[in-house]
Amino acid sequence: MDGFENNRDITDFFEELLKREALTGAIEGIAKQIVGKGENSMTSRQREVFDSFIQAYEKNNHCDRCGNGNVTCLTDLIFIADYELCPMCDADREKYMRD
Template sequence: MGGAMGHNDHMEDDGFNDFLQEVLNGESLEKATEGITKLVIDKGVNSLSEKQRYVFKRDVLDVYTIDGCTRCESPVPWSEMYAATDNGGLCNYCWHMSEKIKHE
């Protein structure tokens, strides 16, 4: 990967594609959104048309991403993002701590 980084290029790294694959594996996306998500995995966000980008943001990013952990407010890495949308918005550490407390 050479050249200057664009605004959305950070999404292509840091487990973003693995996160998208988890969303796909959840089989809750509509067919059109599924196709757009597969395109992002293959070619990146910058390959999308304006309309596809809107659908991707609305149906994937707005639904499956959170700004930060609801407990410690730390940023949630892409590798933990899908799980966080399922566990009340907790990063792995806070989720683990809350589970530990429940079972003591």
């Protein structure tokens, strides 16, 4: 995923999904490995599964307002999964509702 390739972002993303028990199968094991040993510990096959999972997660979780134009990190995608808006669009909506 372009722009989201930093270890802290990836670790935070998978820590949250693991906490929610939202992962199963190979990606669950890969996520635990990333959290415990870092992204660089993945094999090339694990990297393929990882990349495929990230692409599918992004495709299935898009902001209804900006179409993910305001998404700056992987955890924003979890926010979208919960609220159908990215954090920035949600903040804009909240401000509009207050005004």
